[in-house]
Amino acid sequence: MTEPSFTLGIEEEYLLVDLETGDLASAPPKELFADCEEALEGRVSPEFLKCQIEVGTRVCSTMAEARAELAFLRRTIADKALPYGLAPIAASTHPFGEWMDQAHTNKDRYNVIADDMRTVVDRLLICGMHVHVGIEDDDLRFDLFNQLTYFLPHLLALSGSSPFWQGRKTGLKSYRLAAYNEMPRTGLPERFPNADAYRETVDVLVRTGVLEDATKIWWDLRPSDRFPTLEMRITDICPRLDDGIALAALFRCLCRMLARMRAQNLRWRDQSLFLISENRWQAERHGVSAELIDFSRGQRIPMTALVEELIELVAEDADAFGCQAEIAHLRKIAQEGTSADRQLRTYETALKSGKSEQDALKAVVEELVEETLATTEPEVHASAR
Template identity: 55%
Template sequence: MAGANAREPGFSIGIEEEFWLVDRETRDLAKDPPAEFLKDAKAKLGDQVSSEFMRCQVETGSKVCNSALEAREQLIEMRSTLSEVAAKYDMALLAASTHPFAQWDDQKHTDGERYNTIARDLRTVVDRLLICGMHVHIGIEDDDLRIELMAQASYFLPHLLALTTSSPFWRGRETGLQTFRLSVFDNLPRTGLPEVFGSWAEYRRHVDMLINAGVIEDGTKLWWDLRPSDRWPTLEMRIADVCTDLEDAVCVASITRCLMRMLYRLRRNNQRWRIYANMLVRENRWRACRYGSDPGEKAGLIDFGRGEIVPYADLLEEILELIRPDAEFFGCVDEVEHARTIIKRGTSARRQREIYDAAIELGASPKDALVAVADVLIERTDPHARSDT
């Protein structure tokens, strides 16, 4: 069997989450948060918290985790700590990939060498980058194995995106999409599905060509949906919206981890997941943006083996069956099966629409209805503020 004597990857987990800083009175974005906020946050969380491109954003990054339990504990600590620090400055933390009504042309980007370079190079394209995401790192120590699994795992990226959708509103308008975030992000260069490479050496040759041509400084400027991290021996899943509910984030991270091990198990048995053309996976990517995991006559993703659209709930059951041995191996069966709960009650995007529609039905103005959406997002972001936890 291929790789029978090879050491199995560690499949560690690391989770990065991006949040909005919101003015507690208006629920609009805090356009220029005080510098003391980040200083206080770093005093409590150290390097696990950092600024983001927009001043109204903040990012957290977990330490290396070896279990879903560790990941959950770290997300709870980081979210609750940031919420407490933000409250000192009359701000709140909000987890959604777009703010319900904020305007991008009102915002300022963070002053720093990297961010100033991005702003100078990409101009108005990056001015519109009023979006947040979640990135999941899976530890895979072997360089060539990372490249091999990246090509196969791309198939599942739309399925992961559909579980996380949290950006149905853009600048106060209902977009008709479950996630509008990628419609904004895809305007940047070097985004979308990853390229397929035959080896780590081939991947590095392509990256080095861009570096030597002066186009990028390093591999961190490849903003693909899935990429080899330029800083750690990990595959970094970047397609996901940031999850409003912490348990959803743990679920998606656990599924990502199990999918990587499932693909590794296939390799160990001289098998592999079929690599489909990007034009096909890209179609599912769009369908995940448009319909997410919701049911409906036109919803669902394409099953390329059957050549037909299949309801997302059915595809999810197939995935859960595929990764069952891996969920048992990692002890995260409950976390993985939480995906069924997401399907039943809907992602953040569906619930945001429900809150908005209910407020309108009760006579609220569109602006007040959007404020009601923001209020619920704020409450559900802080694990210590939620009424159901």
């Protein structure tokens, strides 16, 4: 069997905020998207809500290439938004945005979804990061698809950026998933023995008129309907580019690690989806403070220790991809916390300094703008503060 390409593509969804008030831009000017589209040539698209915008990298061969692409995409969106008094934030929820104040984008696909899902999709004021890894062989792709589910809670725990919902602390590090779980065809994916079994299952829904195609299957991990890739969708989006790139590197390395195991007639042990869903909940609730169940040892292990094990597990793959620094960065996330931890600290610090709850939440938005724009050119960064 030919070695997979393990090419990489990353999609990020941003919220657009008013630089002065910190509030969501519920009706951004149409000219803004036109400006972005002209500059990014097919690498930007509207999202379901008007206050959102999505970017996607070209197909990348290295982590350095993916990093440069994402930095350019973030910088361009920031550049184009600035004249309108707006900025993107790479966070999975807005600290105080109200979903009832938002309107969905007038696009055929989104109009159909809005009519079908009603209030469930109206509440979808959330953003994520999706990572595609190229695995051309059908048999290998679905074998890895079944095994990778085990690692999805680990990826989630390292990504949390949605501790607030409509101005309230949720007690979760990734409230985004709680909102997303209301949608059908979400959550951990089913397991399939091969590509044909998957396609036959999807065909049942298409033939009966439930779905137009597999793009309306929104699992945490899915085979792409358009490309020979596996698409990891469980993670929150990370304001700090270094964090997002580290998670993309980990997913890519896990794909290669499992492919190496298969070449040696080995595979990761299947675990009950019910048990993995408990790890998913622990990650959603606690982030890097979570203790996930190690099923082989029959005990809960702190994320800090699990990250050390992951780094060791994919060391050979990080060497092969030249992404040792990105994988090592996971240790920093585990030790210092994710965006959710920083947002909560900023909020509590602002309250202790005498700020009102609303001003404390606005301080969180300002921090998110700062972190998201940290990859932009200095003059843009300075003028957006």
